[in-house]
Amino acid sequence: MEHRFIVVTEDESHFRDLSEALQSLGLPVWLHWNTDMLAQLVGSLGTNILFVEFAAENAQKAADLTNNLLSVFPRLWVVGFAKRADTQLIREAMRSGARDFIELQSPVEEIRQSVQGILEQSPPLPAKSTGNMVTLLGARPGVGTSLAAVNLALLLKQEYLPDEPILLLDFGYPAGDASLYLDTKVGFNLCDAVRSLRRFDHVLLSTAFSHHKSGLAILSLPHNLADLRDISPVDAMTLLSLFKSYFKVIVVDLGGFAGMDLLMYALGISDQILMVCEQTVPSVFSARQLLHNLRERGFATDRIGLVTGKYDSRIDMDPAQIALNLQMRLVENLPQRTEKMIACANIGKPLLDVAPKDPYLETLRRIAAGQCRQVGSPGPANAPPRSVFGRWLAPLLK
Ligand SMILES: Nc1ncnc2c1ncn2[C@@H]1O[C@H](COP(=O)(O)OP(=O)(O)OP(=O)(O)O)[C@@H](O)[C@H]1O
Ligand SMILES: [Mg+2]
Known part of the structure; x- marks a missing residue:
């Protein structure tokens, strides 16, 4: 399992510096100081190491925070950090319970190696279920x-989990x-959720998030995409990571989303990525372009699987050919x-209400079953019997 690090600092550039060093080791999540919910977040996120900034002006605050968190989570591995440190600061951090100290001005490789060393000694993540993210492009x-x-x-939501x-x-x-396809009004959008990041919890989830009548939670982009400029990209990324602690499965429709940084981040933390492509030359051309752009940005595109959209066997260009052409x-x-x-x-109305046995849904059921296997769930809870035998036998077995 990927390591997860929580970094507590007020300073975005310090978070970035530390993230750079942690990059190859795991996923850093940024939390601010003034988070009332810090303890709760630390608990629900689960973390290998919690990094707390001990700057001279807030050393006391950092020490109190470390103390408090350790009284709630005695096995938590706290590492103090500062841009520059003196013995006084390090001593203060250690006295409050921090087990190590890192100076951000040290060379990245040096920081990486000391964190690697800490990881080898720190206890494994508390056993907890983490959500699975499946992204459709x-x-x-x-x-x-x-x-x-x-x-x-x-x-x-309705059949499997x-x-x-x-x-x-x-x-x-x-x-x-x-919201149109599901006839569900979605009032709370991504920007609202990012603004609520510091008070994110189960209550906010059940009260502010929109839910389809099946219980499926839905979060959309704001109607005015310019609103995205008002939120911090790092906060948006932190929120996406946080979702993995609150939801068993997150299905992401990345459609034609143009905000590349957030897109890359969502792809980075996705457990499964599927690209939908039609059996047409323009669609294959665009797919190739998109794969190229992702590769240029350093993304390993072999993680992306191909799904043929609107498949028709009468069309000459068959899916195997497309897959071969795109090397997917x-x-x-x-x-x-x-x-x-x-x-x-x-x-x-969704197809599931109108025609639950439609072949389109049967195809998606196979993908859903794969998701269930990934989250360690046995499978459909109340799915209609799949095989002909099953359909005949089900009433007799009741
Ligand atoms: N399997 C399918 N068979 C026939 N038509 C389909 C199928 N899937 C989607 N469509 C139709 O294609 C159109 C686009 O569908 P949808 O909104 O799901 O696609 P999209 O890729 O998200 O599009 P956009 O990028 O415009 O948001 C809709 O009119 C929808 O009814
Ligand atoms: Mg769409």
Whole structure:
């Protein structure tokens, strides 16, 4: 499992410096000082090491925080850090319970090595379930990414993991497609959630987040994308990481999202990535372009699986050819269901309500089953029996 580090500092540049050194070791999450919920966040996030900044002007505050956190989590491994440190500062940190101290002005490699050493001694993460993130990317607009994400999330919530919190992150553009497809008003958006980061907890989740009647939580981008400029990118990233502690599965519709930094981050922390591509030359062309752009930014595109959107066996260009052309792993073909999809969109009902046995859903069920295996769940809780035998036998077995 990936290591997770919590970094407590007021200074974004200090967080960045430390993150750079921690990059190859795990996922750093930034928390501010003034977080009333700090203890709760530390508990729910789970962390290998908590880094607390001990700057001269806040050394007392840092010592109190370390003390308090250690009284709640005695096995927590606290490491003090400062841009520059003197013996006095280090002594203060150690007295409050910190086990090590790092100076940010040291060479990155040196910091990395000392953290590596600390990791070898620190206790493993507390046993806790972490959420699984599955992200759907569209080769280009209109290929069917949003519908696939909506239906996958709904299947997971209604059939596979009904008792678990499931989140649909509707980052597709135009914003808010999920709320239309699910006929659910989404009032609280990503910017609101980022602004509430410091008081994020289960109460906020159940009160502020919109939920479909199945219980599926939905979070969209703001209608005015310019609002995204008002939130701190680091906070948005922290929030995405935080979701993995609160939800069992997070389905992300990245659709045609243009905010590359956040997109790259979401991809980075995703456990499964699927790209939807149609059997058309323009769609394959866009897919290749997108893969190229991601590779240019250092992303390992072999993590992305291919899903054929609106699959039709009569079309010459077959999915295996597309996969070969793009050098991707073919995961599934989502069948073309034009009339059904239009009918559903126009009445604001998901396909699962209208035609639960539709072959489109059967395909998504296989993806959902894969997600369940990843989170260690046995499988569908109340799915309709899949095989013909199953369908016949089910009433007899009741
Ligand atoms: N399997 C399918 N068969 C037929 N039509 C489909 C299928 N999937 C999606 N569509 C149709 O394609 C259009 C786009 O679907 P959707 O909104 O899911 O795609 P998208 O890739 O998210 O698009 P955008 O990038 O515009 O948000 C819709 O009109 C939808 O009804
Ligand atoms: Mg979309």
